[in-house]
Amino acid sequence: MFQGLIAYLDSIRARDPAPRSRWEILLYPGAWALFFHRIAHWLFEAKLYFLARLVNHISRFLTAIDIHPGATIGKNFFIDHGFTVIGETVEIGDNVTIYQCVTLGGTNPTNGKGGKRHPTIRDNVIIGSGAQIIGPITVGDRARIGANAVVTDDVPEGATMIGLKARSTLVPAEDWIKEFIPYGTPCDDPCQPSRDCVEKLDAELKALREEFEALKAQTAADAGVAARRSGTDD
Template identity: 65%
Template sequence: MRLALIDYLDSVKERDPAARSRWDVILYPGAWALLYHRAAHWLWAGRLFWLARLVNHWSRMVTGIDIHPGATIGRNFFIDHGFTVIGETALIGDNVTIYQNVTLGGTNPSTGIGGKRHPTLEDGVVIGSGAQVLGPITIGEGGRVGANAVVTKDVLPRTTVVGIPARPVPVDLVHYSPGFIPYGTPCGEDVDPLRARLTTLEEELAELRAELKSLRARGEALPESKAS
């Protein structure tokens, strides 16, 4: 138990440069929210639903984080800052990081598999602040969701998505920005999928203009060649 706690505190410290020691991490609302959730989930699994909800409501009051007791969460889960909502059928793997104001929201039960309404986050996923991940979708292992993105479709493993609706970034982030990316959001104009599309359209337009200019030049030269 003691080793598991130390491993957890160290894993958070590695992802948050503001944490100067394990004692800092112990004061984080995300750490307390996870502790309360472990208790609430144990009660929920034992079908003590009202007691589980009581722990859940107390946790939300003192941490500002609302994790449904039915949600399943793996090891070393880190919520940075808080004000996050996690739904009942959410499945969260190991070493997942979520920043503030994130929603793992549900959809109509009839659209899921076996009534699953909320997302699945596989190991090592990072969800940026303000992101909304909605429905029984899967964010693949090592996937990253940029700040304020709205995700309604599956994200492939080790893929970064940004925007509304979320789209994959057009560069290889393993080489662009290796290592852990805070907030799951790469910084730089060349990682904006809309800008990349705009650049492609501008290049195509320039080619069409050049072709049109060439056609006009040939058309103007045609009478002269006939006259000769």
């Protein structure tokens, strides 16, 4: 158990450069929220729903993180900062990182009955601050959800999603970034295809302008020649 705790704290240090020691991480609200959730989830599985909710409310009061006792969470889950909401039927894999103000929310079933209505987050996913992932969708392994993205459709494995409504950055899945990306929001290489496209358009526009200027100059020269010929004929 002690070794498991050490491994968990080290997994957080690998993703967050801020703490100077493991002791600091023990003060993180995300670590405490996960601790309380393990207890609440055990009570929920034992059908002690009131006690599970009680632990959940205590955790929310102390950490500003609301994790429904029914949510299933894997190993090395890290919520950086807080103010996150995780719904009842959420399933989270291993080594998932979530930043502040994220919602893993559900849809209202048309039949009025519960069921799978919240997202499934696979292993090694990073979810940036303010992102909203809604409905019984699946976010594939190693996916990155950019800050403030709103995701309502399945996310392919290794994809990077940005915007509202979220769209892929068009980086091929086989080119996914292997290193950890803070906030799940790329600022360099994953956007290279877009920059290449802009540079290509700029080059084409420059060529068109040069062609237009040359054509305009040629037209003016032809008009001058025609005018001189007309004067000579008179």
